[in-house]
Amino acid sequence: MKRTIKFNLFPKKVGGVLVECRPIRMRVCYAGYRVDFRVGYSIEPEKWNEEEGRVISNTKNRFRQTAGEINKAITACEEQIEAIFTRFELLEKRVPTPAELKTAFDEATGKRTPATEAEESGQPFYKAYAEFMETMGRLNDWTKATYTKFNSLRKHLEAFNKNLTFDEINEVTLQKFITSLHKADLRNTTISKNMSFLRWFLRWAHHKGYNPSNVHETFKPKFKGADGNAKEIIYLEWEELFNLYSFKFPPSRSSLEAVRDVFCFCCFTGLRYSDVAKLRRSDVKKDYISVVTQKTVDGLIIELNKYSRAILKKYENIGLPNDKALPVISNVKMNEHLKVMGEMAGIDEPTRVVYFKGNVRHEEVLPKYALLTTHCGRRTFIINALRLGVPAEVIMKWTGHSDYKAMKPYIKIVDKLKVAEMDKFNKFPIPRKKGK
Template sequence: MTTKAYLRKPNSKGLSPISIWYTHRHKWFAVSVGISVEPDHFDKETGRVKRTHDSYSLMNAAIEQVKTRLMNHALKLLINGVDPSVEAVSKLYGGKVLSTELDAVNEIKRDTQAHTPPITTTKFDFHKILEIYSKGNQDISVNTTKQYNLLRNNLLKFEEKKSYPLSFEGMDDDFFEAYSDFLLFDLDYYNNSWHKSVGLLKGFLNWAQDKHSVSTVNPRCSRWKSYNEEKDIIYLNLEELDKLYTFNWDDVKRKYVDLFVLACDTGFRISDLFRSRLWRLEDGMIYTTTKKTKGAAKVPITPRIAEILKRYDSDMRVASEQKANKYIKECIDEIGLNNDVTILRYKRKKEFESVRKRCDLVTLHCGRRSFISNCFARGFTETEILEMIGSKDLRTMKRYLKIETEKLVSRMAS
């Protein structure tokens, strides 16, 4: 049993209606999709509308919807022990059950009842499974659950705004192109966010297959390709950190500055800073296991680190990440680190240039970048830096590394 789209003869306007063949045992019947297209925009080999047509995504979605409905009827018959003949599928598609075709089922499954047994469906409820996935479970973090919810919200927005019905079997290359365009241009994502969203979607589809035995996931999804790009590294050098820390802050802003400076002096992520009460302070070192990668990190305790930890009794849960990121921008601006920075971003391979204030680009995660770059400037080796931040991935570490222009110039002159 197979299905394939084909074109009927053009009408007076030169448009050819699209129909679907259902074929089984060398017999066939056809049903109309309800749309027409210029013959030049239709690929006879694949049975799909070409990308040269403005509405190719929606047209191909309509084609897939009819094909899926036909195949679901055929599978219903198979499950009930009935041959999915063209006559039986045709009757089911038209809303009528061919009683003579189902007599065999009655003979096999009839016990004390004389009625036809219910016909079950093999179509997996995409929305229901997506909702289950978005709720997460106790084994994943709150942030990961937020990402799952974002995936669900984006998919539902896409379905509503683009009138593109979501289904596991319908997630083919046309869906991927349409969904990617939605993320990049409707939601104004750039490559990194697009790449992350595609990864989340692939993760969901893999989970649906593994945990819910969904067998209708379109295999084309494994070939989806998205782009990732290197982020511009924003960090504070040693002089700028000293200026930030020694400024006369009020009690409210002081806690935001201390949290940021501690991130810059240790290289720890915010998740590890919030677990400072669990750090082991011994022999002038901080020892901890990083929450994200489970790596063993150890950082020397400087006088400034010791002063900050003493001020908060070694408990750095002084502010939420969201509030800290908001107010640290104001603090960076207040000490004059607000020069213009040109940022290059990409959507697929198209480049977009924007000018931003440096202070507006600073977040707590810049602390890790500052630590790695400043350690390198001080003369620490790559192995030593990896040892301190609790990582073994040199490639990942280099993404955080920024070498100051002045260092390059001075070394070249020497």
């Protein structure tokens, strides 16, 4: 859904009256429509940067509101509009009318309380599901990937029973639903995630009074291989990382260089794709980057090393949209390019992948480049940091992990590597004594 979002000031006269401190306007253009919104702040024209659509730093308006406060509100408005378009793209699969866009924006900013179809019609199961996605998506600032996952779950539910009601939700029904997922040839890890999403929805519906059952609290099936113990953590060894970092792409594939740089930046900082994608130049300080993570909304300070600093410097004078610090493309495209550049750079170590479908164990051996994704950058950072002797507590401050549970798989890998390294002493030849 193509659109442009620009911020400027309302005309000098409002209602025929000359205004010195002019209201800030957000103008959204899409599908032949032009819709204006008030940001809720005003500023004098001489303190406004028309090109950037922001208030000039270190200034205040006549109400003593700072540039930082106003610019933060502008960014929040932009993010709300983008989230609304995303919901219409993924949930409604259509273009919103200007009235719908204004209503959704007012609801998102607290100017209007939503009265949903689901509330008005006695809460049919799927209308409640739509309300859950709309409400939780807004409150938790879901990404497109999260909307896609919940849309996928809905399709599986509808394939199972398109007339499903809350009265039918019990352990027998849920077990039959799991059986239908097995028949759809899904891996146990995927089924386990879908069931955790479904329990989240049922718990929400129970608190809202729509779902009379508490089966979401009592029904907790086990899925073989879904606990993460059998899952191979894909990461780059230190040598592989530096081979990729310094790799010279041929002129015909020069576009891969930017993808490589963004991926390596994640390898040297531990950032998720969602966070590097929204990293702005204003987030980059002299010796560190300051980010609020999209997934967990944690405020993180991540110190820069010479490699991450060099990558940022490479793009500091290149014009990028929305003042972004790095040339990040879509996650899907980046994952595709990672596999290509990994193969070109010789990252082809045979890697075993184990997964379960029901009780059947499956095993595949693939070259490592075929398994590369953006999240491998974060894993690479954690494992190499542990191998370098950085305390886990420090790494958790950089990555935002709140407890050791998520760190255990990485620590286990490093412990295995330590055992292998120590075993080299056992294989070292014993020198012969002189004269013997």
